[in-house]
Amino acid sequence: MTQDQSIEKIVIVGGGTAGWMTAAAMAKLIKKPNCTITLIESADIPTVGVGEATIPQIQLFNALLGIDENEFVKATQATFKHGIEFVNWKQNNHKYMHPFGTIGLNFEGVDFHHYWNKLNQTNQAGSIEDYAFNCVAAYNHKMMRSINVPNSPLNNIAYAFHFDAGLYAKWLRNFAEKNGVIRIENTVQEVKLDSKSGFINSVELADGQVVEGELFIDCSGFKGLLIEEALNTGYEHWGHWLPCDRAVVAPSKNVADPVPYTRSTAHGAGWQWRIPLQHRTGNGHVYSSRFMSDDEAKQTLLDNIEGQVLTEPRVVKFTTGTRRKHWNKNCVAIGLSSGFIEPLESTSIHLIQSSISRLMSLFPDKSFEKSVIDTFNSQTKLEVERIRDFIILHYKVTEREDTEFWRYCKNMEVPAYLEQKIKLFSQTGRIFRQDDELFNQSSWLAVMLGQGITPEAYHPLVDNLSLEEIRHRCDNIKKVIKESVERMPKQSEFINKFCRANLESV
Ligand SMILES: Cc1cc2nc3c(=O)[nH]c(=O)nc-3n(C[C@H](O)[C@H](O)[C@H](O)COP(=O)(O)OP(=O)(O)OC[C@H]3O[C@@H](n4cnc5c(N)ncnc54)[C@H](O)[C@@H]3O)c2cc1C
Incomplete structure (x- = not known):
């Protein structure tokens, strides 16, 4: 790549969460005066208007933009999130929580849940949720940010947000425009391709205006105006694994x-x-x-x-699945145009964020090297498929047989990776995180146990400690968590103090 080959015209089509997140991040990171970022959004085509729950990684995005979190919370009428409570998933009248953060504390080189599993076999463990700081904080309606207390869960509190999607897009637009993004309110009617290379040259708007570009970002929502309607990239359907549509x-x-x-x-x-x-x-x-x-x-x-x-x-x-390539020629699909898993674990906004970050690391020049595009696509594919498998887990591992839907889910075949993960945990209690997958061991543990898998065995090294010693250490973890949560304010007090939104402004 050479300097004179740098991209000078970036065109983003779509002004939903994906479009404005992309515009805001690019405006912040691409500081070249000769590079323009133009976002086109249609007043006649509404945004999807949902997408209000997030996961903790969104804090990285906020940090990248350098925003004040309290101002962000106020502007989007946000609240805080410690995790997701799943009701009636394993069976009717049963509930469990998938918390953020860790569950328990590993010791003597062995994951905590193996000790819990051994204690549980003799009914001495109590609920796994009592060992998860975020579960205890959630159920007690508590919230605060990390403070510096040695050896305490208060040191590193994982949390995310619930926010108003419309207000979030408005807030991002304001940020992006202040940082130089040019906004055009109009509808793209035609996408013009280069007859030789098949690359996108320009888009034509309803008023006849032609907007030329070198790099196009498709944030046009489910239809994929550029990536699919113009470039015919193809879609891999996952409805047989994720039947909600x-x-x-x-x-x-x-x-x-x-x-x-x-x-x-x-x-x-x-x-x-x-x-x-x-x-x-x-x-x-x-x-x-x-x-x-x-x-x-x-x-x-x-x-x-x-x-x-x-x-x-x-x-x-919606149609669950993924675009066959997320980057095709000079077009990168971000947001719903790139595919949709389903909203169960609030992962879509995260995928927007990680696509932006991957695009920035692999930012092309006008030569659009194939190796760059291939790497983007293979990395994205891995990430999306691992998240997909985690979501399928919730449907597959259930005791429910009370409706045709649940019988279908319980009996469906699942991807080989997931099948192996379930088998390994059921037989040995082991969980491995592979390929930098988004969800960590604690997440898999919470959902696998919560949905009803009880591992047949625990790690053999657990037996190095006496049952008495294990119980003592586990009780201590529970006690520290309980006492830490007691020190926290209620979420409502925390919001009142730092980030209560003005209700009049909605
Ligand atoms: C039911 C449901 C629940 C969800 N819940 C969550 C959740 O809790 N957490 C989460 O992280 N995600 C969630 N999502 C996903 C989340 O809503 C999306 O990832 C996010 O809103 C991004 O959407 P988008 O910007 O890609 O598309 P859209 O919001 O559809 O925006 C598309 C944009 O493209 C523009 N456009 C389209 N065609 C043209 C054209 N011809 N010319 C000009 N402009 C055009 C439109 O005007 C619009 O501005 C959910 C999704 C669904 C369907």
């Missing part, structure tokens, strides 16, 4: 102080999210149209919302 969504009034965790409640053919924000609660019922009608799905949603419903429920359709 619709969501019916409606916000509601808060009935109590927001809790610092997302709730996912399984229903007959899918599940319902509850995402509590400062000014309202987001609700959506994700379901499979093969197993449930829109009317039934809507009624199920309305029957299970706690507060007054604020808008008429609307249906969002």
Whole structure:
């Protein structure tokens, strides 16, 4: 790559969360005066309007932009999130939490959960959740940021946010425009390709304006205006593993102080999210149209919302799967245009963020080296497939057989990687994190145990310690967590002190 080959014109099509996150990050990182970043968004084509729960990695994105977290929380009516509570997933009337952060504390070179497993075999362990700082904090409605206390879970508190997607995009737009991004409000009507290379040369807008570019970012949502409609990249469908393909969504009034965790409640053919924000609660019922009608799905949603419903429920359709290439020629798909797993573990915004970060590390010049594009695609594929497998786990490992949907999920074949992971854990209690996959051992542990797998064995080195010694150490972990959480303020107190949003501004 040579300097005179540098990209000078970047065009982003789409002004949803993906478009504005990309624009904001690029504006911050690409400081070259001769490089323009233009974002085109249509006033006639709405954004998807959902996407309100995140995972802790979003803090890295905020840090990259150099934003003040309290200002961000206020501007987006955000609350904090310690994890996701799963209700009725293993069986009806059962619940567990997938917390952020770690579970227990490893000792003598062996993962904590093997000690827990041994104690559990003699009914002396208690719930695994009592050993997870974020579970205890979540259920006690507590929140604070890390403080410097040696050997304490308060040292390193993992958390994410629930926020208003519309306000987030508005906030990012403001940031991006202040940092030099040119915004065009218009609709792309045609994508012009170079007749020899097949690369995108320009896009033509409804008013006849032609916007030329060298690097195009497709953030146009599910349809993939550039990556699919212009470049015919192809889509790999995952509906046989992830059968939910619709969501019916409606916000509601808060009935109590927001809790610092997302709730996912399984229903007959899918599940319902509850995402509590400062000014309202987001609700959506994700379901499979093969197993449930829109009317039934809507009624199920309305029957299970706690507060007054604020808008008429609307249906969002999607197809789970991934684009065959996320980067094709001079076009990179980011956001829903690149594919969609499903919202169960709040991973889409994270995938936007990691695509931006990967693109910035592999930022091309005008030669668009094949090795750069291939690396981007292979890395993205690995990341997306590992997340997909983690999501499938929730459906596959269940004791539910009460509906056709759950019987299908329980009996479906799953990808080989997931099958191996389930087998290894069931037989030996071991969990391995591979290929830099997003979800760590604690996440896999929480969901595998929560969904009902009890490992047949524990690590043999656990027997180096007496049962008495193991119990003593485990009790101590529980005690430290309990005492630490007691020191924390309630989330509502924390928000009042640092980041209460102005309700009038909504
Ligand atoms: C049911 C559901 C729940 C979800 N929940 C979560 C969650 O909790 N957490 C999470 O991380 N993610 C979630 N997601 C995903 C999240 O909503 C998306 O990743 C995120 O909103 C990004 O969307 P986007 O910007 O790619 O697309 P969109 O929001 O669809 O934006 C597309 C943009 O492209 C523009 N556009 C389209 N065509 C044209 C054209 N011809 N000319 C000009 N502009 C055009 C539109 O005007 C719009 O600005 C959820 C998704 C769904 C479907």
